Amino acid sequence: MEESQETNVSLKLLIDTESHRVLFAEADKNFIDFLFHILALPVGTFIALLTKQGMVGSLGNIYESIENLNITYLQPNLNKETLLKPKVHIPGGGTGVPLLLPNVESSSSSLKFYKCAGNDGPRFIVDGNDCKDYVADDNRAICPSCGNVMSHKLNFVPSPRATNAGSSSSEGGYVKGVVTYMVMDDLVVKPMSTISSITLLNSFNVKDLGALEEKVIHLGIDEGVKLLKASLRSKNVLTDVFLPMLKVEIESVL
Template sequence: MAATKVSLKLLIDKTKQRVLVAEADNKFVDFLFSIFTLPVGTVTRLLQKQNMAGCLGNLHKSVENLSDIYIQPEQDKGILTDPKVANISGAKVPLLLPRVEHSYTPRKFYRCREIYCNYVASDPRAICSSCKTLMSNEVRYVEYPPKDIKASSSSVGGYVKGVITYMVMDDLEVKPMSAISSISLLTELNVTDLGAVEEKVVDLGMDEVLSLLEASLQSKTVLTDVFLQNHFDNDRIEIIKDIVGA
């Protein structure tokens, strides 16, 4: 896990045993948004496929068990079962899962030796459509230069600004927090007894991150499931730790 500490302040309805809302900084919101960068194959591997809802676990197992004699010679099953994660704009996002953070591999491109040919291939075994020679000469790919960003307290990487406090709902809806929005929220959630509402600060480790990832795919009450109802049992946590190599 990343060394950065990430905490949440939960507002809990003790009577109904539910999380009303969480107060979060940009680190936690960046983690939630980074879920969208994970390929389906990576999510399936991390969440222990036999415990997943639906059929993706069976599909993942089918690919793993399929003999290589049935796979096209230029293909690798790892592309499906353990895909690479794209490096989105170089964003530095905390709490990325083990063996996922550094799995990005830049693509390589090749061309033939003839100057007048304008074809490019991603495989050095390809044949040029013009001169019919092997396209084995690697060419350098240059990233488009990022926009200039003035140095400030909010320009520290990630997806959202770090000078804002965010509220995260039980169903993971994310909004900027304000005094007015907090009052409106209590009314919207029909909270009439403020004495039954308590605050609780929780720290996120790998167990909680994996629980949040799984619950986000199966539940509309994610924060309650993870932090109040022991969403993960210890045996499943240990299994997942083995998978991700913790």
């Protein structure tokens, strides 16, 4: 596990000290972008981050089988890295997301496409299609028209993004930054409001408001991986991840 690194991602937890649980957290755009980005991660990335031994079920065995499989059994246009270290391609949305998970390549700039030499030379037409009709994401692919290797790299152009100061889309990520969000213990996300907070406290049957305590947590890579792991196993993610950390912090002070 990599050591925790300081980021600009933080959470304000509301803790019920009597029931020893996190009722909900107050979060800004950075944390919500991180949570939403988890859904874009390929399974291979999950397993690599959590280690094969830490996986629930048998997916870790599939990962290990690929690691141990001789490359002679793979198709010639594939390699193990494609499956074991997949890249996350999310045009627009993947940029600006806090780097709370290690070794996750997620950027529109990582998209690569290739054309063949026929695009620059004479046109070859086969069954009504010419070289200009084909593009590949692997520089070892063979052009169906001319038979040349498609090794000429093209430059990917992401979708246009609003650049005016009043537009939230220039922030990157997934959600707008002008809103404060409420994150439940089971990672349900909704916009924060005073009325919703009061309603929640009633639903939690909180009798003693004096038993409620606020704690601000700063997240690094270590906490990001713990959140990812807990989200796959638990309905009480914030409680499972942060209460043990706070207990250790309090004990160290004492």
